[in-house]
Amino acid sequence: MKKSILHCLLAVPLLALVACGPAEKAPGEAEQRATAAATAEQAAPRDDAGATAEAPNGRLPEGVRPQAYRLDLLLDPRRDEFSGSVEIDIQMANSADHIWLHGKDIEVSDIHATLAEGKTVPAEYKEVLDSGVARVSFAEQLPAGTFTLHIDYSAAFDRNLAGLFKVEEQGNAYALAKSESIQARKYLPGFDEPGLKAPFDISLTVPEGYAAISNGAELKREPAGDGLEKVTFATTLPMPTYLLSLSTGPFDVVERAAIPPNKYRSEPIPLRGFARKGRGGDMNYILDITPRMVEIFETQLQRPYPFKKLDIVAAPQWPSGATELSAAITYREQRILVGDKPAPGARLALVEVHAHELAHMWFGNLVTPPWWDDLWLKEGFATWGEPLVLTIFEPQEGHDLNAATYAIRAMQLDSLASTRAIREPVSDNNNIRNAYDAITYSKSLGVINMVDQYFGAERFRPALGRYIETFAGGVADSPAFYKVIGEETNTPELTETFRSFVEQKGVPQLDLVVDCSEQGAAKLLVRQSRYKPLGSPIVDADQHWSIPFCFSTGNDVQQCQMLTSVEQEVAIDGGACPSWVMPNAQGSGYYRWSVAEEQWQALIERFAKFSPTEQLSIIDSAFAAFEAGKLPESALLDVVEQSAKADQRQVVTAPLRYLQKYGQNYLSDKDQQAFLNFVQNLYQPVLNETVDSPDSDEQLLHSELLSFMALVAGDKDARKTLQDKALAFTGFKRARDEEALDSDLYEAALSVAVQDAGDDFLDHLIKVRAELDDPRFENASASAIGASNKPNQLQKIHELALSEAMGSREAFGLIQRGLAEPAVQDQHWQWLQQNFPQVVDKIPAQIRRHTPSFARAFCSEEKLGELQKLFKQHGKLTAGYQRSLAQTEEQIQLCMALKDKGEALVQSLPQSAN
16 A cells, blocks of 8 residues: 555666657547547536536535435346445435435436335436536425435446456456445445445345455345345444445455453454455464454554454455455455465565554544545544554564654655645545545654654543544544544644644755854754755745754753744753754654754764664755755765664665665766665675574565665676576476565566566566466566566567456556666657557556656656646546646656756765775
């Protein structure tokens, strides 16, 4: 779902080239659909045009709310469509002759309303907006009050991981529902908004013997004829449609002992795992760790797990990493089918995503935001819940450092003028998914952690428990959250900190000057502004935050103070002039900082004495200052050299993404050897020290550095090591050794082999993909195929990307990786421009809005113009693309603006090895 340094490394090329102009082709299926829809809308009669104008683009009108759903569906994944009925009890505040709800690509065969006194009123169903807004018109005016809407309908299974979709794996078909954010409307006509919660009674008719999964516990199975059986589930708690779980197929079902009661919960929690046929044994690891994680959450929040059972589902395919479907958490199988001895990176990804999804059972599921502008109240707190639980679950594994790196990484996106605030109005259904970004997840994590650290867990966490208790089973927005937290803590500064960071976009920048002009009265002069790098279009507006500011000094002083003004003086305790000032003590502040050059040198000299989180803050602020034109190249290189000597993996690897960017965009041929020498001097000693380490974190460090050295620096020994592993693991012209390569190195090793092992290896890898049942290998090998640097292979690769043999998510990764490969970037870009509609048809609907990011490796005015032209022509195919386009445009512009500084940096590298 996130956070893979290795994935980041593989996504960006070393050099950028210039692409040819696009050639025109006949419109593909997606473009034809869009054109037909536009033509139909233009030709619609006046009453249809009026309905379109009246239809809500965002939230449905107030006054109409669902009270309960009764859903009965026939789900047979061996067929191409599903069918059934839903009854919705609806409370209507005022009399009306129509209501608005949601439904997308659904064939309604019968619809009528039944009034409280039993009268039946015919109705008409019509989808009005392409986002899935539908109008239900009644044959007569319905009075205010309660009525039941009955709908019989059918629809085709989606084949591209949206709504109720069908997938086939190893000869078996499965049906699964991906409901978040607004996909439930593709299989359920209803009220598809997070705040419109209602209980569900669900029954599914499925092939006899198939597993059936939903949010409630299975109550009974009954024969339904024709080799089918009807499965009835218990009534759910009130829930939004985006958390609906509906799955069936020949799953392996792994029963586990129930999670026992504790002081917060009197009843046990039945625990089960589901994996596609033959893979149930790979569920052991995640099922083993689940009871302890649930117990930690209950203890920390002092609130019980809110549901009657817990199912863990490994979906054969899934459009995201995982989804917190209530009591039926569903994962893309590659995230959790890791065997009993997972590689360190795979294990870390598993425990993090599992902690995140379990946190959602409270944050989002039990207490739900009423609309998507408050998405942070579920995703931000679930992201914060990861280190909260994991530092207790395995305290020596550095989860606090991982959390710090994620918050710092969010600052990259938050540094753009085109970024968004954590809480920002969402007025259009097509923009909802744009809120699912690093701002909502990782910036929120950083802000919540800053508040927790500054004000104290003993004050903040009980207040958080009170918030959950107050709104359990219902909805709460940000003002409600602020109110409860403020009342419980009686600390206005705490709520004001949340408001200023949640409601404003951008990273605070603190510029500090040590003033020792008065004897015995040293002070800090602090000025806050919004951080902006060179070339940024951000306009200075004296923007400021309420910042919990903690600093330490060479006087053995650590002190804290709230910064609430643009400019502020802070007296240094003791009054003596300090030899150094560390502006982010403990490294928990979500801000960047800069000091005078002599202060930078003092911090660099004692770098090893700071805590790891403080070291991360120094690294981030040094690169930020360099990219803002405020730090010389020599000082930045000193910081990088110090980081390579650090004890913690996260600190050692923190500069890699920057080194990758600078090498990719600003490195000339004559400087390549100097760049290689520089990184070899930094990281080869670390590689030597960790090569056979039994420590899992050092193993992960070794994998990350080896991948960087091979793919970014071009180190021949690293490439040879990875190629040998890939050839042995895949059995290329030799017997296959399945122990030769662990999954953390799949992508890097296979990429090197595709590039270096000769043309025959590509065909061999495609063949192995079809034979090897390993979901992590399937994903990594798709990206590796995209890493080919051979022009003669591109036609085969492009045909594969759009074929049935390539999964839709894997196709996205393959194309993105190809566009990051300098040797063939031009050819990939030309192909993408010519075949954009077909590419859109191939990739999952949920991530089509990200297609502008295909160009994120570019750093030229020419490519920027071609990107803009592409989306001017085809943007209508990728609803919600505008934010991704704006961010990609700005990233290209910033890359160009940093050119002089970047070139000066790489030219300052020593020209010979130490």
